[in-house]
Amino acid sequence: MAEHSGFQKLVAEAKKHVTEIFPQDAAAKLNSGEATVVDVRDKEEWNEGHIPGAAHMSRGTIELDIEEKIPDPDAMIICHCGGGGRSALAAENLQKMGYKNVRSMAGGLKAWKAAGLPTTT
Numbered sequence: 001m002a003e004h005s006g007f008q009k010l011v012a013e014a015k016k017h018v019t020e021i022f023p024q025d026a027a028a029k030l031n032s033g034e035a036t037v038v039d040v041r042d043k044e045e046w047n048e049g050h051i052p053g054a055a056h057m058s059r060g061t062i063e064l065d066i067e068e069k070i071p072d073p074d075a076m077i078i079c080h081c082g083g084g085g086r087s088a089l090a091a092e093n094l095q096k097m098g099y100k101n102v103r104s105m106a107g108g109l110k111a112w113k114a115a116g117l118p119t120t121t
Contacts, residue, residue, distance in 0.1 A: 011085040014092040020106040023115045026078045030054070035076035038062065040090045041109070045082065049119040051112060059086045063093055073098045080105035080112070 021029075029035035030053055037054040039046055046056045057065045059081070070077060077099060079087035084107050091104040105112070113119065 007085065011088050014088040015104070018088055018091040018095065018102065018104045020084075020088075021078055021103040022106055023112040023117055026080070026103070026105045026112075027115075027117050029076060029078065035078050035103075036070055037078045037080060037105075038066075038070075038090075039109075040079050040081050040086050047121070049109075049121050051080070051109070052118055052120045054080075059090055062090050063097065066094060066097070066099070070099075074100055076101040076103070078103045078105055081108045083108040083110055 026035070026037060030037045030051070037051055039050050039054045039056050040059040040062055042058055043056070050056065055069065057069065077094060079090045079094070079102065081087040081090075084104065087104040087108060091102045094102045107114070109119070
């Protein structure tokens with residue numbers, strides 16, 4: 001995993017500044033309408049399967065798209081990716097942009113599926 005050590009360091013640093021949420025809790029907040037779940041994976045990954053009701057804003061463009069799609073800086077936003085790294089980076093940047101209620105889903109879509117939660121294509 002040495003080839004990803006720089007990425008892992010970035011993620012570890014980001015996780016010091018963001019709050020993680022477990023998939024079951026993210027599902028409850030999504031289903032109650034309390035939060036918007038944002039999938040930050042690439043479009044190809046989204047097309048292979050995603051969380052029903054989630055919004056798609058890829059890691060490469062979320063900072064450009066977020067203010068138009070979720071203008072309320074107090075809205076609860078739960079970012080997720082495949083395994084929890086990219087979502088931590090995205091969540092940290094959203095906080096830097098002034099969003100006050102951002103979470104990163106621990107373990108990403110892998111953990112969501114492992115918890116037996118639904119996906120769709």
